[in-house]
Amino acid sequence: MWTLDSLASLSREELLHLALASPEVIQGTSPSVANARAMSEIHTGSDGADSLEALEQAPPEDPYWDEARKHQIRVQGISDDVNGLSMSVDRLSSYVGISSITAALKVIVRCAPQARPLLTHNNQTETALPSRANSPPPELANNHPLALPTQQEGERLIESYFDRCHPFFPLIDERKFWATYLHGNRTDPQWLALLNIVFAVGSLASSTADNQAHYTYFNRSRRHMSLDSFGSGNIEVLQALGIMCGYYMHYLNRPNEAHSLMGGTLRMATSLGLHREYSERSDTSRQLAQPEEEEEAISPEMRRRMWWSLFCLDAWASTTTGRPSLGRMGPSITVMKPGTAANAVSRSGRLACANTDIRQVPTVIMPNSPQFMDQLKLLPLTHASTFCAIATKIQDRLVESPLLPHAETGAYDTQIMKWHEELPSILSSYDEQCPEFLHRVRCVMRWRWHNIRIVLHRPILLTTALRRCAWADLTADEKFAVEKCRTAASTTIEELNRDCMSDLISGWNAVWFCFQACMVPLVSLFSDASQPEEVEKWKASIETALSFFNRIRDWSIAAKRSADAVSRLYAAYKAQKTTPPQPSIPPTPQMQQQAYAMSNSFYNNFEASQQPFDFDAAGLQNWPNANMNDPNYLNYFWDDMMWDTNLPDMQDAPFGMSNVYDFTGAAQDSGMDGAYWMHGN
Numbered sequence: 306m307w308t309l310d311s312l313a314s315l316s317r318e319e320l321l322h323l324a325l326a327s328p329e330v331i332q333g334t335s336p337s338v339a340n341a342r343a344m345s346e347i348h349t350g351s352d353g354a355d356s357l358e359a360l361e362q363a364p365p366e367d368p369y370w371d372e373a374r375k376h377q378i379r380v381q382g383i384s385d386d387v388n389g390l391s392m393s394v395d396r397l398s399s400y401v402g403i404s405s406i407t408a409a410l411k412v413i414v415r416c417a418p419q420a421r422p423l424l425t426h427n428n429q430t431e432t433a434l435p436s437r438a439n440s441p442p443p444e445l446a447n448n449h450p451l452a453l454p455t456q457q458e459g460e461r462l463i464e465s466y467f468d469r470c471h472p473f474f475p476l477i478d479e480r481k482f483w484a485t486y487l488h489g490n491r492t493d494p495q496w497l498a499l500l501n502i503v504f505a506v507g508s509l510a511s512s513t514a515d516n517q518a519h520y521t522y523f524n525r526s527r528r529h530m531s532l533d534s535f536g537s538g539n540i541e542v543l544q545a546l547g548i549m550c551g552y553y554m555h556y557l558n559r560p561n562e563a564h565s566l567m568g569g570t571l572r573m574a575t576s577l578g579l580h581r582e583y584s585e586r587s588d589t590s591r592q593l594a595q596p597e598e599e600e601e602a603i604s605p606e607m608r609r610r611m612w613w614s615l616f617c618l619d620a621w622a623s624t625t626t627g628r629p630s631l632g633r634m635g636p637s638i639t640v641m642k643p644g645t646a647a648n649a650v651s652r653s654g655r656l657a658c659a660n661t662d663i664r665q666v667p668t669v670i671m672p673n674s675p676q677f678m679d680q681l682k683l684l685p686l687t688h689a690s691t692f693c694a695i696a697t698k699i700q701d702r703l704v705e706s707p708l709l710p711h712a713e714t715g716a717y718d719t720q721i722m723k724w725h726e727e728l729p730s731i732l733s734s735y736d737e738q739c740p741e742f743l744h745r746v747r748c749v750m751r752w753r754w755h756n757i758r759i760v761l762h763r764p765i766l767l768t769t770a771l772r773r774c775a776w777a778d779l780t781a782d783e784k785f786a787v788e789k790c791r792t793a794a795s796t797t798i799e800e801l802n803r804d805c806m807s808d809l810i811s812g813w814n815a816v817w818f819c820f821q822a823c824m825v826p827l828v829s830l831f832s833d834a835s836q837p838e839e840v841e842k843w844k845a846s847i848e849t850a851l852s853f854f855n856r857i858r859d860w861s862i863a864a865k866r867s868a869d870a871v872s873r874l875y876a877a878y879k880a881q882k883t884t885p886p887q888p889s890i891p892p893t894p895q896m897q898q899q900a901y902a903m904s905n906s907f908y909n910n911f912e913a914s915q916q917p918f919d920f921d922a923a924g925l926q927n928w929p930n931a932n933m934n935d936p937n938y939l940n941y942f943w944d945d946m947m948w949d950t951n952l953p954d955m956q957d958a959p960f961g962m963s964n965v966y967d968f969t970g971a972a973q974d975s976g977m978d979g980a981y982w983m984h985g986n
Contacts, residue, residue, distance in 0.1 A: 400627075400628065401626050401627050401628070402626065402627020402628060402703065402704055402707070403627050403703050403704075403707035403763075403764055403767075404624065404625055404626065404627035404700065404703050404704075404760045404763075405625060405626050405627045406625070406820070406821065406824060408627070408763075408764075408767060409763065409767065409824035409825075409827070409828055410824070412767045412770050412771060412828055412832075413824075413827060413828060413831050413874065413877075415771060416770055416771070416773065416828075416831040416832050417831045417877060417878070417881050419877075419880070419881060450497070450525065450528050450529065451492055451497070452525065453500075454504065459486070459504065461507075461511070462503070462504045462507035462508055462511065462522075463482075463483070463486065463503060463504075463507055464507070465507035465508070465510045465511035466503045466504075466506050466507035466510065467479050467682075468741075468742050469507075469510040469511070469742065469745065469808065469810050470506050470507070470510055470552070470810060471682060472682045472683075472685050472686075472742050472743065472745075472746045473552075473617075473685065473686075473689075473746060473749070474547070474548075474551070474552065474614035474615075474617060474618055474686065475610050475614060475643075475682060475683050475686055476544055476547055476548075476610055476611045476614035476615065477499075477503075477544055478607055479679070479682075482503075486500065494529040494530070495529070495537070495539045495541040495542050495545075496541055497525070497526075497529045498526050498527075498529035498530050498534075498541070498542060498545040499526075499541045499542075499544050499545040499548075500526075501522045501523070501525040501526035501529070502522070502523065502526040502545050502548045502549050502553065503548070504519075504522035504525075504526075505519045505520070505522035505523040505526060505553055506519070506548060506552065506553055508522060509553070509556060509809060509810075510808070510809055510810050511809075512809060513809065513859045513860060514809060514812070514858065514859060514860060514861055514862040514864075516809075519553075520557075523549070523553060523557075526545060526549065527549075530542065530545065530546070534546070535569050535573055538573070538576060538577060540577070540603065540611075542573075543570065543573050543574060543577065543611070544611070546566060546569075546570040546573070547567075547570055547611075547614065547615050547618060549566070550562070550563040550566035550567045550570060551563070551567055551570070551614075551615060551618030551619060551622065552618060554566075555622060556813065560622070560626070563622065564622065564623065564626075564628070567615075567618070567619050567622065568631065570615060571615055571616075571619060571633060574611065574612060574615055578608075579608050579611055579612040579615075579640065580612055580637070580638050580639070580640055581639050581640055582605075582609075582639045582640045582641050583605070606643065606644075608640070609640055609641055609642070609643045610643045610683065610686065612640050613640070613642060613643050613686055613689075613690040614686060616633055616634070616690060616693060617686065617689050617690060617693045619633055620633070620693035620696055620697055620700075621693070621753070623700065624696045624697075624699075624700050624756075624757065624760065625756070625760060625821065627700075627703065627704060628700075628704065629700070629701055629704045630697045630700055630701050633697065634694055634697050634698075642687060642690050642691065643683060643686050643687050643690065644680075644683055644684065644686070644687035645687065678740070681731075681740065681743060682742065682743075684729065684731075684732065684743075685732065685743070685746045685747075685750060688724075688728055688729075688732060688750070689750065691724055692721075692724055692750075692753065692754070692757075695717070695720050695721060695724060695757075696757050698717070699717050699757065699760065699761055702717075703760070703761075703764065707764050708764055708765070708768060709764070711782040711785075711786065714761060714762065714765070714786060715785075717761055718758065718761060718762070718789065721754065721757060721758055721761070724754075725754050728750075731743065731747075732746075732747050732750060733747075733751075735747075735804065741806075744806065745806055745808070745810060745811055748800075748801070748804050748805065748806070748811065748815075749811070749814045751800065752797060752800070752801055752814065752815065752818040753818070755793045755794075755796055755797040755800075755818070755822070756793075756797065756818050756821055756822070758789065758790070758793040759790055759793045759794055759797070759821060759822060759825060762786045762787070762789045762790035762793070763790050763824075763825065765783055765786040765787055765790070766786070766787050766790045766791070766825065766828060766829070767828065769783055769787060769832070769833075770828050770829070770831070770832035770833070771832075773832055773833075774833070775833065775835035776833060776835045776836050776839075777835065790825055791825055791826070791829060791839075791843075793822075793825075794822040794823075794824075794825035794826060794846070795822075795825075795826070795842065795843075795846045797818055797819065797821075797822040798819055798822050798823070798846050798849050798850050798853070799846075799849065801815040801818060801819055801853065802819075802849055802850075802852070802853040805853075805857060807859075807860060808860060809860050809861070811860065812857045812859075812860025812861035812864070813860070813861050813862075813863070815853075815857065815861070816854065816857060816861040816863050816864045816867050817863065819850050819853060819854070819867065820863075820867045820870070820871070822846075822850070823846075823847060823850050823867075823871045826842075826843035826844075826846045826847055827843075827847065827871070827874050827875070827878070829843050830843050830844070830847075830875075830878045831878055831881070847871065847875050850871060851868055851871060851872055851875070854867050854868035854871070855868055
């Protein structure tokens with residue numbers, strides 16, 4: 306029987322040989338379970354063995370009991386901070402992975418635990434939004450389910466929707482929608498649900514961050530839908546749900562509800578067969594339909610647009626949460642990309658219409674014609690669907706294994722770069738003139754391109770930060786990945802500061818991507834001071850971002866909180882630089898017990914809903930002993946830390962909690978402590 310002392314004298318190779326040859330491992334426990342048990346002991350720090358010994362020796366506890374205990378102590382009363390922006394403390398929690406902001410924030414806390422007092426400081430004298438009108442317009446005070454705005458106001462809101470939001474996800478037939486609205490003879494729930502959510506998003510897009518009118522239209526839309534709607538198989542209900550949970554609800558910071566509803570919406574789309582490409586025989590069947598049935602039929606291209614719009618909305622919402630895609634892409638999805646079957650916009654920006662006779666030369670629709678402008682609004686989706694397919698692969702791989710092999714990371718980066726190189730110049734070059742609606746989409750597409758590269762390379766940055774490695778000590782592959790991540794972040798901040806348009810859709814997205822990018826220089830500042838010239842660049846990026854947040858406040862409800870969060874982290878870095886370094890003292894059992902006692906005493910001073918982030922002093926004392934070069938250990942570290950989202954509250958009174966309108970439940974968690982932040986779409 307091996308003892309702890311006898312194992313301590315063995316070399317690494319001997320330990321590996323012993324572990325692999327052990328009958329308990331071979332016959333009784335799978336390697337994955339054995340590794341999970343071993344890594345669980347590493348985290349608890351229950352013994353004094355170094356990380357390798359703890360990795361190879363499984364603890365005696367039953368994994369089921371351990372999982373139940375973990376659920377009990379971690380799920381109850383911890384925060385639901387999907388976006389990481391508010392850094393608020395809520396009673397509920399939801400899972401986020403390595404792709405989320407939470408991972409970067411936790412690394413900063415690990416690298417600089419002294420930042421905690423600055424993060425917990427909250428200025429209660431500031432308000433979240435400017436003062437608002439004392440009474441709503443008459444058309445918004447009407448709670449009748451059939452209430453509609455005036456004809457003039459309705460047309461303005463619809464124009465705003467199709468000009469500023471429709472190009473992102475063109476899942477509505479614009480001409481058919483306008484015809485139905487102007488005819489004005491429909492009052493069925495399906496149409497009113499779709500119409501009111503279009504009003505809501507159009508109202509949102511046409512105003513500044515202090516607008517509240519959009520929520521009235523959202524409430525009206527919700528009244529026309531219920532759980533029974535998922536069984537209706539109605540295209541207009543599908544479109545309304547897609548816009549609501551795929552886009553609008555993220556502005557309300559209801560990401561978990563949106564995430565759940567979007568799953569049902571995608572399954573409704575599959576029930577309608579939108580995920581499949583059909584043969585010519587199906588088109589022949591459509592031609593034999595009765596005239597009224599043919600009028601209601603959906604064209605193959607419209608079906609493609611609806612599916613890929615939903616696909617992109619789901620991908621945009623989940624790529625930065627670290628959650629699995631749950632099969633939105635796979636061999637069973639055979640529907641063609643939009644714009645690839647009949648019409649295509651060439652790289653020069655002209656529309657080429659394919660002819661049924663392949664011997665004929667395709668006709669060209671000249672720029673500025675109505676047909677060209679209609680098709681130009683569909684161009685972003687054609688290329689966004691390809692981008693989201695790549696992003697989905699990256700998302701699922703990072704969920705599976707946060708630390709990808711360098712070769713695989715490089716291969717994904719090559720795919721992303723190739724995608725951008727193959728974009729039409731009207732979507733990739735800021736120097737080429739384009740309509741205003743396309744300029745907005747073009748900017749956001751470029752910010753997303755930078756963001757997915759940040760997400761792809763950030764795990765290496767976080768890993769090297771946890772190891773507190775100087776630049777000279779990194780491997781060539783690590784330097785390559787870290788430099789790409791830092792460059793993408795600095796470029797993001799520079800470009801959105803320069804190119805962001807003065808409207809809410811642009812500001813909403815820009816602030817989120819800027820906040821994401823800020824985590825890269827912040828992590829770098831806290832973890833690597835070995836490059837003075839680079840440190841100055843990181844500081845310059847943070848200061849540019851803070852200036853941008855202040856400038857864009859009228860167009861983003863999150864700008865103020867983003868500036869607050871980044872400025873506090875930046876202040877924590879400055880405070881760290883002015884604090885003399887303390888000599889490192891090896892921990893003793895007595896020190897560990899004292900640290901645990903201090904930590905427990907600290908937690909006991911808070912209510913269950915007010916507990917600060919999980920600062921395990923004893924765990925930090927043991928941190929240098931861990932084998933940070935072991936990918937299995939680091940993977941377990943990410944899995945463990947993702948549920949620990951108890952970060953300090955930096956939340957003002959949430960948006961909409963006024964007496965002017967009924968915004969009850971507008972936030973993900975209602976009440977004065979509810980979070981109200983969103984991630985960009």
